[in-house]
Amino acid sequence: MSTADLVAVRFAESSDAAPVAAIVNHYIAHSTANFRTEPQSAAEWERDIDVYGDRFPWLAAVYEDEVVGLAYAKPWNARQAYDWTAEATVYVADGQRGRRVGSTLYRELLKHLEAQGFRSVMAQVTSPNPGSEALHAAFGFELVGTIKAAGYKHGEWHDVGIWQKTLAELADPPEPTVPADR
Secondary structure (H helix, E strand, O other): OOHHHOOEEEEOOHHHHHHHHHHHHHHHHHOOOOOOOOOOOHHHHHHHHHHHOOOOOEEEEEEOOEEEEEEEEEEOOOOHHHOOEEEEEEEEOOOOOOOOHHHHHHHHHHHHHHHHOOOEEEEEEEEOOHHHHHHHHHOOOEEEEEEEEEEEEOOEEEEEEEEEEEOOOOOOOOOOOOOOOO
């Protein structure tokens, strides 16, 4: 891979909502990687970037001025005792796989979460999904459980693997997490 193939990673902005919607809507329509069955609007993505983007890193991968991927975190659970655990997600535009876009995004996302004081990161991966499973394993996530037949899409039942990566040792009491360093 040459340096010309590398993507730039930056914080996602509200103006990225339309290309992000297009990337994710591909997965909604053509795969089980996302359990939505109807397209997600750019307005929904714009709202989520605005709602979560200050506390959690929302990152866009850009190649030749085009958004080609997204990685973001949000609360694993809204209850306060979960404040040190985030849920991570990564999407790569169709036609961009194999260029290390997902790896580049995840490396940056995890670096930000650790610096913010998060203790662990969770990911939900529809199974089977060898590419996503390999990506999570490569970044030190461990499969900690499986929800059997969690969703029905494209005429079949699908399991969801729950993956977890530990970022920091336990602290008692833990320091509060800090906002995303934009």
